[in-house]
Amino acid sequence: MFPLIESIYILILAGFVGFEVIRRVTPTLHTPLMSATNAISGISLVGSLVAAGSDQFVSQMLGLVAVTAATINVVGGFWITERMLKMFKRKERKS
Amino acid sequence: MVNYSLEITYIAASVLFIMGLKGLSHPESARRGMHYAEVGMLLAVVGTLLGNNIITWEWIVVGIVVGSAIGSAMAIFMPMTAMPQRIALSHAFGALAAVLVGINEFVVKHEEITSGLMGALGFEVLFGALTVTGSLMAFGKLQELVKSAPITYKGQNFVNITLFFITIGMFVYLIFNPHDTVVFYSMIGLSFLIGIFLVLPIGGADMPVVISLMNSYAGLAAAATGFAIDNKVLIIAGSLDGSSGFILSIIMSKAMNRSFTNVLFGAVGTPQVDTSTLHQERPITKIGVEDAKFILEQSDRVVVVPGYGMAVAQAQHTVRELSDELEKRGTKVEFAIHPVAGRMPGHMNVLLAEADVSYDQLLEMEMINPTMDTVDVAIVIGANDVVNPAARTDKGSPIYGMPIIDVDKAKTVIVMKRSMATGFAGIENPLFYESNTKMLFGDAKKVLQELVAEFNKS
Numbered sequence: 001m002f003p004l005i006e007s008i009y010i011l012i013l014a015g016f017v018g019f020e021v022i023r024r025v026t027p028t029l030h031t032p033l034m035s036a037t038n039a040i041s042g043i044s045l046v047g048s049l050v051a052a053g054s055d056q057f058v059s060q061m062l063g064l065v066a067v068t069a070a071t072i073n074v075v076g077g078f079w080i081t082e083r084m085l086k087m088f089k090r091k092e093r094k095s
Numbered sequence: 096m097v098n099y100s101l102e103i104t105y106i107a108a109s110v111l112f113i114m115g116l117k118g119l120s121h122p123e124s125a126r127r128g129m130h131y132a133e134v135g136m137l138l139a140v141v142g143t144l145l146g147n148n149i150i151t152w153e154w155i156v157v158g159i160v161v162g163s164a165i166g167s168a169m170a171i172f173m174p175m176t177a178m179p180q181r182i183a184l185s186h187a188f189g190a191l192a193a194v195l196v197g198i199n200e201f202v203v204k205h206e207e208i209t210s211g212l213m214g215a216l217g218f219e220v221l222f223g224a225l226t227v228t229g230s231l232m233a234f235g236k237l238q239e240l241v242k243s244a245p246i247t248y249k250g251q252n253f254v255n256i257t258l259f260f261i262t263i264g265m266f267v268y269l270i271f272n273p274h275d276t277v278v279f280y281s282m283i284g285l286s287f288l289i290g291i292f293l294v295l296p297i298g299g300a301d302m303p304v305v306i307s308l309m310n311s312y313a314g315l316a317a318a319a320t321g322f323a324i325d326n327k328v329l330i331i332a333g334s335l336d337g338s339s340g341f342i343l344s345i346i347m348s349k350a351m352n353r354s355f356t357n358v359l360f361g362a363v364g365t366p367q368v369d370t371s372t373l374h375q376e377r378p379i380t381k382i383g384v385e386d387a388k389f390i391l392e393q394s395d396r397v398v399v400v401p402g403y404g405m406a407v408a409q410a411q412h413t414v415r416e417l418s419d420e421l422e423k424r425g426t427k428v429e430f431a432i433h434p435v436a437g438r439m440p441g442h443m444n445v446l447l448a449e450a451d452v453s454y455d456q457l458l459e460m461e462m463i464n465p466t467m468d469t470v471d472v473a474i475v476i477g478a479n480d481v482v483n484p485a486a487r488t489d490k491g492s493p494i495y496g497m498p499i500i501d502v503d504k505a506k507t508v509i510v511m512k513r514s515m516a517t518g519f520a521g522i523e524n525p526l527f528y529e530s531n532t533k534m535l536f537g538d539a540k541k542v543l544q545e546l547v548a549e550f551n552k553s
Contacts, residue, residue: 003325004211004322007322007325007327007330010330010331010334011318011334014109014330014331014334014335015334015337017113017335018113018335018336018339019341021113021116021120021335022116022335022338024117024120025116025120026119026120026121027346027434027444027459028441028444028457029119029122029125029441029444030343030440030441030444031178031182031439031440031441031442031444032119032125032441033116033119033339033343033441034182034310034339034343034439034440034441035181035182036116036129036132037116037314037340038185038189038310038313038336039132040112040115040136041189041313041314041317041332041333041336042136042189043136043317043328043329043333044192044317044329044333045139045140045143046140046326047192047196047324047326047329048158048195049143049144049147049149049155050143050149050324051195051199052151052158053144053149053150053151053152054150054151054203055150055151056203058199059199059202060151060154061154062195062196062198062199063154063155063158063195063196064157064158066191066192066195066196066199067154067155067158067159067162067192068158068162069162069192069195070188070189070192071158071159071161071162071163071166072162072165072166072169072185072188073166073185073188073189073192074136074140074162075162075166075170076165076166076169076181077185078129078132078136079166079167079170079171080169080170080173081129082126082129083170084175084178084445085122085125085129086126087175087445087448087449087451088444088454089448089453090122090123091451091453
């Protein structure tokens with residue numbers, strides 16, 4: 001059961017890091033934050049790729065749909081986050 | 096056998112993800128942060144493709160090509176106003192991937208599944224499946240494919256709680272009997288149902304909580320996937336996503352004055368509507384566009400409070416034009432954003448940024464409230480409950496205790512509204528009857544256009 005214990009350590013510590021980092025995200029950027037974490041959680045692509053690349057037909061098909069769905073999130077998520085962040089500009093204003 | 100080069104790319108990816116999210120603490124550093132995260136993702140994907148025993152490539156290529164095409168099309172053509180729907184939809188995609196990877200693991204490893212592995216798989220498919228349908232329901236409501244008002248029926252709580260316990264029971268059974276195919280797939284089926292039932296009774300105004308919660312669940316599903324296939328970068332990315340959604344849910348539920356347990360179990364539902372008090376005919380002060388212009392001209396500091404009504408009327412660009420006109424005349428204009436204004440966290444900020452409002456003009460509720468009494472005019476555009484002073488004063492009000500933007504403390508309040516109808520929660524708003532409140536009726540965009548035109552005349 002060693003890998004399980006290790007994984008629990010990682011889960012909890014990463015949760016704390018996440019908490020501290022996200023707490024500091026400015027509320028102005030909460031929507032980009034959601035689309036960014038969405039893109040990042042598209043990391044399940046990693047598991048999907050292995051399934052799609054196996055030699056069993058069932059795995060390939062499950063993997064194909066999973067790879068497609070995860071890629072939509074990764075590509076679309078990062079792209080639209082960029083699109084949003086580009087809009088947040090500071091303008092020089094008199095006053 | 097540990098594949099060291101693969102693990103190193105995963106560690107690098109994890110660090111880059113954290114640095115990426117750290118960048119979001121300020122608009123200046125946000126884009127650089129996202130570039131870090133993108134590099135991290137690329138590393139993880141390339142590392143996986145090279146470091147694993149990939150036998151067939153054709154399906155991988157098909158999936159990546161199709162996914163990239165759909166993803167980029169959505170990113171390019173989706174208008175900013177459709178952002179809440181897009182976010183909801185993407186939670187469904189992420190969770191779907193997690194569920195499918197879980198099912199694959201179950202199929203492939205079938206005979207050798209241990210109780211421990213089933214624990215991880217169970218969490219993965221449970222959270223994944225309910226996030227898929229829950230997010231699709233949220234998408235449907237936001238896109239108005241499904242009635243966005245709460246859908247309730249008699250015995251709803253009983254049905255939901257029973258379903259919930261049956262599913263948990265199945266999960267526990269599976270941990271002791273990890274090879275039971277029928278129970279495994281039934282559990283997934285029930286989780287899909289729970290997702291639907293969970294979001295059914297939730298109305299449009301509660302969407303910020305639902306979307307944050309789904310964000311968190313999608314992350315937890317990804318983290319559980321990491322446990323199931325023993326992949327550390329998945330655990331880290333999933334728990335970052337999970338904690339992000341969790342924090343947003345806390346912020347949203349606080350801003351709506353709901354208890355956190357209430358949110359955690361998704362039992363958001365509708366507040367009891369109290370229509371008894373205040374319904375008598377009381378005088379309100381109606382004004383026209385010229386009067387509004389006259390009031391605004393005299394002011395040194397104006398605060399705009401936008402709500403979902405601004406998004407519906409697509410009035411953000413016209414609001415910015417008004418703000419420009421006022422600033423030209425030396426008036427200081429700021430925007431006060433309530434955390435739950437709109438349909439998702441940060442909704443108003445994105446719309447106003449799209450309309451070219453400078454981000455340092457966008458202020459949080461806590462920043463603006465202490466100085467509200469020095470504000471000459473507060474303009475409320477399509478917001479209602481988030482400026483309702485009953486939340487501060489009326490203990491009988493369903494929204495009592497909810498933090499609000501104290502526009503009633505400004506010297507003058509101009510409320511732009513279609514009619515005297517109550518807000519989403521169906522609560523009467525005493526603000527409209529205050530002596531310093533002027534009501535400017537009409538479609539927000541049209542009224543604002545007329546107002547800008549009025550300024551251009553002189």
